[in-house]
Amino acid sequence: MPRSSVTKTTKALTQSLRTQATTLGTTLGAFWLTFVVNSALGGALTSFGIIPRSITGLRGIVFAPFLHGNLNHLIANTIPFVALGWMVMLRDARHFLPVTLFSMLGAGLMAWTFGAPGSVHIGASGVVFGYLGFLLLAGVYTRSFGSILLSLVTAGVWGGLVLGIAPGQVGISWQAHLGGFIGGILAARFFRKR
Incomplete structure (x- = not known):
């Protein structure tokens, strides 16, 4: 391969990685900044989460992923968001x-429709489960070697998360997890021929 081709490929790869890091970093920055502001306001922004079967609660579809109840909640969503989000971009x-x-x-509508009355659903875990659903099924739908390999890696490393879509621990929005997972599967199906 000529040296100019190698240089162009390296530059393209570097630019792609820089764009991916910027995208993930900016989104994470928004998560953390929102957490700091919400903490300073005594949790006042939490009312922008998904409130089941409330018209104003629908705004949570947009805002809920940026809101987290405490530092542990935010950290628990940060790590899989970065890992799975990056894997979506690799694909x-x-x-x-x-x-x-x-x-x-998917996460927002499922939490809004099936969430407990009076509850407020917040956090990026619905998006994380969407990435998981997308990555697990993208290989099935596209049937390309790279996508199948990425699906297998995802299943091996992150497959245990699937248990989070079942009702279980109090205070965990399994509805958002399930809805996000379904949303990710629908996205994988949508992109199967693209």
Whole structure:
């Protein structure tokens, strides 16, 4: 391979990695900044979460992923968000935003429809489960070697998260987890021929 081709490939790869890091870093920065502001306001922003079967609670579909109840909640979402979000971008960086939106919509609508009365659903875990659903099923739908390999790696490393879509621990929004997971699967199906 000529030296100029290697240089162009290296530059393209470097630019791609820089864009991915910027995208994930900016989103995480928004999560952490929102957490700091919400903490300073005594949790006042939590009312922007998903409130089941309330018209104003629908705004939580957009805002809930940026809101977290405490530092442990935020850290628990940060690590898989970065890992799985980056894996979505590795598959195809152009899919990151649409998969995120599918996941937010699925998580939000499921929590809004099936959440307990008077509850407020917050956190980025619905989006995380959307990435998981997308990555697990993308290989099945596209049937390309790279996508299948990425699906297998995802299943091996993060497959245990699937247990989080079942009702279980009090205070954990399994509805958002399930909805995000379904949203991710729908995104994988949507992009199967693209």
